[in-house]
Amino acid sequence: MDALFKGEQAVLGxxxxxxxxxxxxxxxxxxxxxxPAHQALFAAMRTLSAQERPTRGADGSVPLSWVTDTVSEAGHRVRGLSASYAHTLIAACPRPQNAPVYGRMVLEGSIHRTVTEHAVRLEHIARTDAEQHQVDDVLHHADFLAGVLGDLASRWGIEPRLILPPTSRRIATPSAPQVGPEHTEDERFLLAVLIDQPAAMAEVYDWLRPGDFADAGHGQIYRCLGALHHRGEPIDEVTALWEIQRRGLLADGSLSREHVESLFGGPGAGSAEWLGDQVIRASVVRTAAAAATAIRALAESEAVAPGRLIGHALHAFGPLDDVRARWNKAVRPPQAPPPEADRAVQVTAALARSPTPAISRSTALPLPDTAAGLPTRRSRAAGHP
Structure with a gap:
């Protein structure tokens, strides 16, 4: 027995x-x-209501024409409807006065389906574009899903806000796909460049994080190189190996000696900034796919109420927002402020474009003595979609 199907029938009945x-x-x-048949029937009801068809007889009863006209109008949108199904809908409604409650059930099912649909689309786009690192398309669909969540929150009657899922009720998500060696070549080349060129770490240190590496071992090695850079110590094969060993990464099996030795003595040629950009692009795409997978799992669970579904879904975008901000920092470095002379020219030009008209004393209105005690109006900031 499908409760949502019964709810749709009850609303129409x-x-x-x-x-x-x-x-x-x-x-x-x-x-x-x-x-589709229920969509057509409800749309027909709204059409007939907008046309002000008579829905009550002189004695206050509902005329039979209301039922027959509804079925006839819905028949223009979908085939196979008959008057007998309309009577089935009437029989499926326990109490007509509970229509808003039945409608809320229908809306709840619609919210789950809508979030699932857009999450599946984002997940597909992210996994399809993983090879080309097409960040813009992935972020566009992520923003669209966030906007959909904001619209659904408005329809449900709540404010769109982030809600941290409780650890005791985590939703099981599908396992992430295995990352093959062909996906980590840029990471290996980047680590070789960072070890071979001492000044290269400064090009990526501000925006690249160990978690951006698809290979966990590569992320651990980058963390060690970052620690050396943070302490102001030199970076080379010897210091990198010493930092890896003193952190116990070889002893606990996090890294193998073959894995480490493959990065030492290799071709450390190339641009660390360009390679780092490739790594963080891949991280953006993977993070978007992970967020979409988590949101889809939430939406497919009937135990999650719409308000919590929307809040948990917005919270799932947190890691994507973080890596997205760092990627923007990498591809759009802050511009240096203009020289003082150029700045003065810009200010003068701006003032010339928007002159302030002078107010004569004769036309100026006097301020009341109680003006200081009047409350000021504040603009309301729009919330996150």
Whole structure:
């Protein structure tokens, strides 16, 4: 027995029994219904209501024409509807006055389906573009999903805010795909450059993090190189190996000697900044795929209420926002402030474009004595989508 299917039938049956209930369901859309026949029937009801068809007889009863006209109008949108199914809907409604509650069930199912649909699309785009590191397309779909979450929050009647999922109720997510050696070549080349060129670490240290590496071992080696750079110590094969050993990465099996030796003595040629950009681009795409996978798992769980689903989904975008900000810092470095002479010219030009008209004393209105005690109006900042 499908509760959502029964809820959709109950909503439609309630409106067929009492057309006035349609006004209490103004927030419900035909697309919120899962089955095309139900979408067509609800759209037909709204069309007939907008045309002000008579829904009550002289004695206050609902005329039979309300049912037959609804089925006829819906038949223009979908095939196979009959008057017998309308009577099935009427029989499926326990109490017409509970129509808003039934409608809330329909909207809840629609929210879960909508989030699932967009999360699956984002996950597919991220995994498809993983080879080419197409960051812009992935981020566009991520922003679109965030906007959808904001719209759904408004429809559900809540503010879009981040909600941390409790650890006791974590949703199981599908395992991430294995990263092959062909996906980590840029990481190996980058580490070789950082070890061979002492000044190269300064090019990526501010925005590249160990978690951006697909290979966990590469991330550990980068963490060691970053520690040497942070302490102001020289970076070469000997100091890097010493830092790796003193952190116990070889003893606990986090790194193998073959893994480490493959990076030492290799071709340390290339641009650390360019290689680092390739690494963080791949990190953006992987993080977007992971966020989409987590959001899809949340949306597919019927135990998660819509408000929590939206809040948990927005929270799942947190890691993506972090790596996205660092990628923007890498590809769009801050510009140096203009010289003082150029700045003065810019200020003068700006003032010339927007002159302030002078106010004569004769036309100026006097300020009341109580003006200081009046409250000021504050603008409301728009929330995150």
């Amino acid at each position: 309630a409106v067929l029994l009492d057309p006035a209930q349609l006004h209490t369901l103004s927030w419900l859309e035909p697309t919120d219904f899962y089955r």
